[in-house]
Amino acid sequence: MDFRPIERASGAFQQSVTAEEIQAICRRVFGIDARGLSAVELGGGMYNNTYAVSLAGREPPVVLRVAPESERQFRSERWLMRNEYASQPWLAVIAPLMPRVIAADWSHEVIGRDYMVQSLLDGVPVPDRLGDYPRTLWPTLFRQMGTIAKAVHAVRGPHFGPVSGPAHTTWSAAVVTSLEDIAADVDGVGLDAADLRKVAAAADRDRDVLDEITEPRLNAGDFWTVNVLLDATAPEPTITGVFDFDRTWWGDPESDWTIFMAAKKPGTERDAFWETYGQRPSSAGAARRSLFYLARHIGAIRLERYRLGKADMLPETYEQMRDVLDELVA
DSSP states (O other), X not given: OEXXXXXXXXXXXXXXXXXXHHHHHHHHHHOTTOOEEEEEEEOSOSSSEEEEEEEXXXXXXXXXXXXXXXXXXXXXXTTHXXXXXXXXXXXXXXXXXXXXXXXXXXXXXXXXXXXEEEXXXXXXXXXHHGGGSOGGGHHHHHHHHHHHHHHHHTOBOSSBXXXXXXXXXXXXXXXXXXXXXXXXXXXXXXXXXXXXXXXXXXXXXXXXXXXXXXXXXXXOSSOSGGGEEEOSSOSSOOEEEEOOOTTOEEEOGGGSHHHHHHTSSTTSGGGGHHHHHOOOOOSHHHHHHHHHHHXXXXXXXXXXXXXXXXXXXXXXXHHHHHHHHHHHHO
């Protein structure tokens, strides 16, 4: 096999599987006579290891995604691949844009990690393609993203919290639990989580405000430009695929990462997102809830920066959380 993993430091969070393990997965999924010809690890993702795998007698290549070992997963990020798998039927509204799941294996009988084999989508990642277009055409992309997000957020669910569970009967319980889990993870890696615990305590006191949200809606979890593919030759930005829905959960659409990112740079091309998505709620309760959602995003960013070894960028998350706490007590 022509095996091309990404070279990483021995202590890096992401660790490649071996060529032998990929061959074993090919035999498990496609039969005892299956043979991988090549496996090229794809960059861009920062959690799972992802490979484009070509097999003898099969076209086109497939995508193999391998989760981190169970013991390396944070409490707030546990079994993300299983969560994505459970989300597939709920994401049917955008099924034509998504990769098809060919196989998923949580048994750890072949390798000691969860893995999933998916179809390979056509297209070029937005960060690699959008710059080829004049900026006057960029709003086209964000209008399409607004349409996709609106469709996902319209899906109603059976409970609050991650799609695969644990399930919560109230939105406040899901938010408080999520904040407490992130705080426990921050504590677990030796960082100060006092600010996150203060936010969690404030959320516990504000359960009545959080529980103004009574209908669980599907949150995409990580839908933004890095997980979107564009047509390689279209005269304007045209979305051909979307992927990585492992952080889906049921709750308030305003809490979704997509909304956080769309609102992050007002006055830019991102404003076109709202033309198709629609307007955001403007009540006092919505403003209050947005502080808890922002704190949750900041906490998750803190963990990711730690995981990626970006220690120099950690202080910024404490400054941002301090601002949130100042607004919560104002």
